[in-house]
Amino acid sequence: MVKRQQLSKRQLAVIDDMFSGELDEQAVLAKHNVSRIVYDRWLADDNFTEQFEARIASAHRQSELIIARYAPLAAAKLVQLTASENQETARKACLDIISLPKVGAAKTEGADKAGKDNEKQAERLSAETASRLLAALAEEKGR
Secondary structure, eight states: OOOOOOOOHHHHHHHHHHTTSSSOHHHHHHHTTOOHHHHHHHHTOHHHHHHHHHHHHHHHHHHHHHHHHHHHHHHHHHHHHTTOSSHHHHHHHHHHHHHSOOTTOOSSHHHHHHHHHHHHHHHHOOHHHHHHHHHHHHHHHHO
């Protein structure tokens, strides 16, 4: 079993600042007085890149969680916008709703094919069809 060498405090500080979102890469390196040559050497080190990649994966998971948390609110807002006085806003909301991916579809070959078919149908939806859909929705609401 190979014992992994821990990262230095300086390397950890650079990684922390890279993901804080306050500074770009070059500014982080300057802040910690790390030359491009040293940084490139760190990037070639498996220990450093493993930690860096783990942080990237964590950031992606956090992003997905935020999107998942607000998806119901965004969907409800889109539905509200279909009743907008501004026809263009309502039309775009209808198009956005129609083109939303099916949530919760199983990752099966059939579900993937159905998703691709839905995408093709949404692409074929013309502005005229969307306008007719909007008119039908408005008429339904007026009843």
